[in-house]
Amino acid sequence: MIRLKGLTRRYGALAAVDSVDLEIPPNEVFGIIGKSGAGKSTLVRLISLLERPDSGEVWYADRRVDDLSPSELVAERRRVGMIFQSFNLFGSRTAGGNVAYPLEIAGVRRREARARVDELLELVGLSGRGDSPISALSGGQKQRIAIARALAVEPSILFCDEATSALDPQTTRSILDLLRRLQRGMGLTVVMITHQMEVVRDACDRVAVLDEGRVVETGPVADVFSRPKTAVTREFLSHLNPMERDRTLTAGSAEPEASGLVRWSHEGGAYTLRFRGSLTGEPVLSRLAREYGVDVNIRAGGVQTVGDLPVGTLVADITGEAGEVRRALESLRSAGVIVEENEA
């Protein structure tokens, strides 16, 4: 469990992180999402003890860690792992030499360290690549080596600072899979800083949305995704929605997009309807047509899995007499469907 209490960090007049209170439960992948400039990087530097807050507290379990002495700080940093967007590997060392570094500075004996390095390389799927120079590795392999290096000291917490932002979608997926697998296998608490909603959707259990240095929303991913409370969150979600992206898919092609939606018409689509959980199985729309006499024309649709919860999304036009349309939308909302009006 990591707890943040009123955490604040200012740069001049700007509060990069502004009185953040947050509880990060153990044994989960916790996402912190925000646009660039939202304060994510500062926040992760504060939680990972790379920087001291101006005010507020950081607690690892029942230990306060934001006010440690320099030597305690070094000891504490050796108990957490961290990976970065640009991997930050040592070019002067081989892949295996990078993984050995944290063991070396902790004074682990050479023979012991070598055995541990081999284990770690196997864990991240790169056995036998220990002697490779860093420049000979692909981006995904570099991040795997960085993960192995971060886990060398068997930390209980792993911080990921935009760890997949420099990778292509396929490599991103394989790195996220690896992180999830390691998280479950080792009982890690993973804190994942990102600006990509896909990362939160595919890898996180819980998410906090950061905007202008403040946490504006937090909760289990499925809840936040299906009932976004703030405009910032909705904007992030819209990037998962075909309305705003990937207009190149031709009508009629039934290829699911990255968002999990299939679109068969590029026109129309005045409303986006989101059905969460059990609602996914109910005949809501046919009831709508029967009871309110409105026409429903579906333009795109699909089921996305958010966390372990299915969320159905439909992009549709709802036409008919204005009052009936309004009543129909109200009944949808009262049935628990999230209705968003799309801009024409």
Place this chain on the structure above:
Amino acid sequence: MTNIGAFIDLVGTATAETLAMVSLSTLLSLALGFPLGVLLCVTAPTGISPRPVLSQALSRVVNVLRSFPFIILMILLFPLSRVVVGTSIGTAATIVPLSIAAAPFVARIIESALKEVDPGVVQAARAMGSLNRQIVLKVLIPEALPALVSGTTLTVINLIGYSAMAGAIGGGGLGDLAIRYGYQRFRSDIMAAAVLIILALVELIQLAGNRLSARLLARR
């Protein structure tokens, strides 16, 4: 004077003196300048252990020493040479001012090489709980090694130039030979030999430095 043996003797002795001056003053200036360069990098505002006052003070000292004309520095350092090596004339005495003149230059070169190391890599080392000493020895210096080698090459070449100048005020070596025989006694053959040997030395050292630096980079 047309004796080939005497000619070779003259030039050979001078070359040996130059080599001794340059190699010893390279070692000494590295010994003085390397720690200073590390300190400049570490204590800088963006360094791993910022110490603004110390950093400013060191920087001033280095700048003053660097802007001193070498020939004047050498004369000023005669008393020091006398204390350290017992004389202010000759090859051994020249090593003192040469080392002190080159040390601040070495410091700046080391500093800038170390500052070129990716700050992200240093941050990663810090996040893993490295002590500052470990960051310097295990991260900064190994990461900057090719640049450090190039910098040292440059230092050696500069010292060859300085050592020729030191010859003018009784330092011995090829510069001294060129002035006393080539210039003052109109021995253009000796002048040509001295200049050619200096050119060859510079060329060889540059080549060796480039090779070594390239080999270090190729291994990455």
